[in-house]
Amino acid sequence: YYARATAGPGDGRLGALVRALLPGRRIAPRLADIGDHDERAAVVCAVTALCVARGRYAAVGDAAHGFVALPPPAPAPGAPGLQPGALAILAANAGSRGLVIEGGEGTAGRRRHLSSRGPPP
Template structure:
């Protein structure tokens, strides 16, 4: 129904090469709490963009992805961008108290949200009356955790209940509005005021 990629992607799947609205929205004011996405204008960001585009092309060749219907599409199909540490950090009441560092931020956030039952609650919200076949705490590999968060980002889009930040240079998917903590939401709104109307989107309809 939807596929999410941990890397910058935009409509047309071109190399972006700019510091995007989506990245500024999750950096300004929020960086001390949840870290920040890498910049698409930096050499590493351009390389990540290139590889994300290659992953999209591979999936499109081999999978049947549903048409986009989530309000901020970058393609006719439901292909979206995830950023795991920001997605997770938006749901933590006091992320600064976890003393996460750049190298282990997403893992620290993941473990905390599993222990608090937040990720299980998010899955239950998106897939009511279903049960997860594996204990979320048993997912210990960094890349596996990131892949799981990408899947959750896609699931929120398929459910039609998500927040997104960005513009024509791409949208980063965040959790549903009522899963975002008040402090992070207030800062996100201030950032949206700085960026101008349209940089903050609340999804309301599923695919």
């Protein structure tokens, strides 16, 4: 999956997501050149933390068991981030299991709920 996410010009969608989160910054080394499994995992963890720190993320879970942080919803199909189809599948599965999908918006970390279930208790 990492190879697919970094394929293409500018390190693919993963590179585009990092540039959207850190405009004007240069990524070195190229994300596509990172081949070691543990180093790739570290990059994914760092990008996830960056998404949360910038207040641009989606999270799935509940207050009792915690949340899993994901990239922010893509502004349009094909743009970097959680694709609309994937978000729809997550929402359908989350609702049937009593989970919530929520996300940050902008750098102020304002929260918005992305599922129809409403905020966690």
